Amino acid sequence: AQSVAQPEDQVNVAEGNPLTVKCTYSVSGNPYLFWYVQYPNRGLQFLLKYITGDNLVKGSYGFEAEFNKSQTSFHLKKPSALVSDSALYFCAVRDRVNQAGTALIFGKGTTLSVSS
Amino acid sequence: DGGITQSPKYLFRKEGQNVTLSCEQNLNHDAMYWYRQDPGQGLRLIYYSQIVNDFQKGDIAEGYSVSREKKESFPLTVTSAQKNPTAFYLCASIGKGHVNTGELFFGEGSRLTVL
Numbered sequence: 111a112q113s114v115a116q117p118e119d120q121v122n123v124a125e126g127n128p129l130t131v132k133c134t135y136s137v138s139g140n141p142y143l144f145w146y147v148q149y150p151n152r153g154l155q156f157l158l159k160y161i162t163g164d165n166l167v168k169g170s171y172g173f174e175a176e177f178n179k180s181q182t183s184f185h186l187k188k189p190s191a192l193v194s195d196s197a198l199y200f201c202a203v204r205d206r207v208n209q210a211g212t213a214l215i216f217g218k219g220t221t222l223s224v225s226s
Numbered sequence: 227d228g229g230i231t232q233s234p235k236y237l238f239r240k241e242g243q244n245v246t247l248s249c250e251q252n253l254n255h256d257a258m259y260w261y262r263q264d265p266g267q268g269l270r271l272i273y274y275s276q277i278v279n280d281f282q283k284g285d286i287a288e289g290y291s292v293s294r295e296k297k298e299s300f301p302l303t304v305t306s307a308q309k310n311p312t313a314f315y316l317c318a319s320i321g322k323g324h325v326n327t328g329e330l331f332f333g334e335g336s337r338l339t340v341l
Contacts, residue, residue, distance in 0.1 A: 119266070142328050153230075153316055153332035154269075200268065204328035213259060213284070214328055218268040 112137045114184075114201045116217035123191045124225050131186040131220045133201030142204035143184040144214065145175055147197050154200065160184060171195070191224045198222075228253045230333035232317050237338050239304075239311070247302045247336045249317035256322065258300040259330065262286060263314040272315075275300055304338060312340045 113136045123129045135141055142161055146154040158169025165177045175186045186199060198221050202214040230251045239245045249258065257276050261269040271284030275294040289308025294300055300319075304311045314337050318330040 144328065146332075151235075151314075151335065151337065153232075153334045154318075154330075155332070156329055159329060213271055213274055214330060215271075216261075216269040218266060 112203050112205050112215050114143075114203045114215060114217040116199075116201055116220045118220050119218075120221045120223065122223045122225065125193055126190050129188050129191040129195070129222065129224070131199050131201075131222060133184045133186065133217060135182050135184060135201075135203050137203055141177075141184075143175075143177065144202040144204075145169065145173070145184075145186050146200045146202060146216075147171075148200065148219075149197050157186070157199075191222075193224045193226050196222055196224045230317055230319055230331060232315075232333035232336050235334065235336060237336060239338060239340050241340055242306045244303055244305050245338065247304070247315055247317075247338070249300045249302065249333060250298055251300075251317075251319045251331075251333075252298060253319060253321060253331060254297070255319035255331070256297070257320045258294070259318040259320075260284075260290075260292065260300070260302045261316045261318065263316055263335075269316065272302065311338055313338060 115134050144159045145157040148154045158167050160167045160177045168174045173188050198219045200219050201217040205213045205215045233248045259274040260272040263269050270286050272290050273292040275281035281292050291303045316335045317333040
């Protein structure tokens with residue numbers, strides 16, 4: 111079965127420092143991987159995805175993620191954190207695929223806290 | 227602007243009552259989903275619908291029901307059979323252009339509290 115794991119419940123970083131939010135995956139076949147961000151009492155917003163191609167994927171708000179097949183990881187990164195990046199981050203993997211839709215399996219989420 | 231609208235944003239329910247959460251989209255998306263979010267547990271799939279008049283159970287469908295009479299609408303009923311209904315509920319959809327990539331679009335959520 112497809113699954114993702116986010117080993118850290120919380121990540122704390124100072125503003126201006128680089129940040130990394132970790133994600134590992136377990137899939138059969140080629141992985142389709144995603145990162146989403148959620149602000150308090152809001153829906154999820156798409157950040158970026160890896161389908162195929164370059165292992166370094168660039169997304170919204172200056173975030174990027176590195177796909178590592180040998181380590182089955184898809185860590186989210188940003189070179190310089192902002193206080194406004196503080197939010198809940200979810201890693202996800204594609205599950206079922208059919209003609210009209212697909213479902214995602216989400217990790218438990220990692221709370222990112224950026225201090226000024 | 228196109229998007230997904232969930233209502234109500236906050237809802238309080240007494241034990242034993244059924245409640246219905248609304249989800250409407252004007253994105254012309256075929257597939258729609260309901261997820262439940264609990265602190266520290268991530269998102270879990272309740273039901274999904276690929277086309278009108280068709281829907282499938284997700285991982286935690288017990289105590290919930292849905293309908294898909296119109297493409298734009300996918301309401302979720304939380305029944306009295308749901309043992310622990312207090313949670314944040316998220317509706318999502320996906321369009322044909324994103325089927326192969328799996329990129330979901332989410333509503334703003336509905337927070338249900340059972341008193």
